[in-house]
Amino acid sequence: MFEKLEIVRTAQAMARHAGIRTEVIARNVANADTPGYRARDLPDFATYAEGEGGLRTTRAGHLRSPEAAAAESVETPLQGAASPNGNSVSLEEEMVKSVSAKQQHDMALAIYQSSSRLLRTSLGRGS
Template sequence: MFEKLEITRMAQALAAQSGARMAVIAENVANADTPGYKAKDVPAFADVYAAEGLEMRATRSGHLSAPATAVAAIPDIVRGHESPNGNSVSLEAEMVKSVEARQSHEMALAIYRATSDVVRASLGRPR
């Protein structure tokens, strides 16, 4: 029953994508001193979700779009250039990506927990 709910499938996919991204970030950090190593990343979850033929739906106007002021307040991350040995890993950028991946994973778990609580409550079995 639980696996048929679209929101739980989306939360599971987000958690899996976050875990995969964390593995790639760990690989980048492990190879930070490897000559010629190029930093890798996984595609954004929204892109992967859309590629599967699914799309996020807005239930009201402005639901999926951030206000212009919020977007303008986020500073751009300065990506480092390749080092003289050809390595393109920036530890600072990897730290930022790891925090983003952790937040995405925590959001997926929160969605799953909330959905679980709603289903339990509807069955008369509160936590």
């Protein structure tokens, strides 16, 4: 019942996006010395949530816009300076991106906690 609330669904999507982005960042760090490896990243969560201005799906039967489907889990190679062996991973940038992903995950957890407190209070069960 409560998983149908839009705020909870948004928090779930945000946590899922943060987890997938953390996997991509970990793969980049693991391949930091692999010749020819190109660093990858996901679009920001705002781009994913908005579907780049396309239609949002609110029910399982809705059709997704191509932009929203593409933004969901597509890893895009980053453009940037490559080392002499063709590797484009910057450990400093990956560290910054990992902090951003952690903050996004922490925000999703805070939304969960806040919404559950609000639901308990509205049901008269207190916190």
